[in-house]
Amino acid sequence: MRRRSWPAAWGRDGAQRLRRRQLLGVRDGIRTWCHNVSGAAVYGSIGNNRRYPDPTTVVGHMYSNPSWFYCKLDNQAWVGGPHPTRWVLTVADNGQLGWMKDTAIYSETNPLRDC
Incomplete structure (x- = not known):
C-alpha cells in the first residue's frame, strides 16, 4: 500500500486537521464540520441584525465539502426537510x-450548538 503524501506546508498537524474535517459532526473549537451540498446558496441576514436569515438575499455559495458551521437557529423561514425551520450560520466560500x-x-445538524 502506498503512503499518501501531504503538502509540506501542511506539516503533520495539517494532515491531522484534514482527517478531522472529513469526519461528520467533528467540533473544531466553536465550529462543527458537516457534509453539505456543493454549490449550495448562503443567504444574508435581515437588515443589520445577523440574528435572522433573509431567504431572498444570496451572499455567496458553499462549494467546499465538508464545510464548517458555527451554530443552528430554529423557528425561522420555512426550508422543509427533517428540520423545516432550521438555518445554520457559516461563512461562504x-x-x-x-x-x-x-x-x-x-449531516445531522442536531449536534450544532444553538445560536
Whole structure:
C-alpha cells in the first residue's frame, strides 16, 4: 500500500486537521464540520441584525465539502426537510458570513450548538 503524501506546508498537524474535517459532526473549537451540498446558496441576514436569515438575499455559495458551521437557529423561514425551520450560520466560500438552509446539509445538524 502506498503512503499518501501531504503538502509540506501542511506539516503533520495539517494532515491531522484534514482527517478531522472529513469526519461528520467533528467540533473544531466553536465550529462543527458537516457534509453539505456543493454549490449550495448562503443567504444574508435581515437588515443589520445577523440574528435572522433573509431567504431572498444570496451572499455567496458553499462549494467546499465538508464545510464548517458555527451554530443552528430554529423557528425561522420555512426550508422543509427533517428540520423545516432550521438555518445554520457559516461563512461562504467568498468570505461572507451568512445562513445556509438545513436542507443543504447532509449531516445531522442536531449536534450544532444553538445560536
